[in-house]
Amino acid sequence: MESLDRETAKKLYEQYRKHRDGIRNKPEMASICLICGSVHIIPREGNNRMLTCRDCGFSFYRYRCPACGKTIDGRDPKNPPCRGCGLRFCTCGACGCATGGVQ
Numbered sequence: 001m002e003s004l005d006r007e008t009a010k011k012l013y014e015q016y017r018k019h020r021d022g023i024r025n026k027p028e029m030a031s032i033c034l035i036c037g038s039v040h041i042i043p044r045e046g047n048n049r050m051l052t053c054r055d056c057g058f059s060f061y062r063y064r065c066p067a068c069g070k071t072i073d074g075r076d077p078k079n080p081p082c083r084g085c086g087l088r089f090c091t092c093g094a095c096g097c098a099t100g101g102v103q
């Protein structure tokens, strides 16, 4: 992905910090930290479903739903955590649990 220019990143940061719904559908949000606004986001070592902010160390889930292929983002309120597996629910209802997961 192209790296974001600072203005765009700042705008998205301001916007989604207040309205978290929709983060999952915004590809640019994969490279913006919602805690500190940094665009230095790298894959988290040892966990291919998480990303980490290189500046503040905050980690968040961001991966494709294994069931439907949509993006899941742990910061989006529409992707709540699953108590069974610790992953996130997709808007399609799947979470990645072996059991399918019950919310």
Ligand SMILES: [Zn+2]
Binding pocket: 033, 034, 035, 036, 037, 038, 053, 054, 055, 056, 057, 058
């Ligand atoms: Zn950060």
Ligand SMILES: [Zn+2]
Binding pocket: 065, 066, 067, 068, 069, 070, 090, 091, 092, 093, 094
């Ligand atoms: Zn899904």
Ligand SMILES: [Zn+2]
Binding pocket: 082, 083, 084, 085, 086, 087, 095, 096, 097, 100, 101, 102
């Ligand atoms: Zn689960």
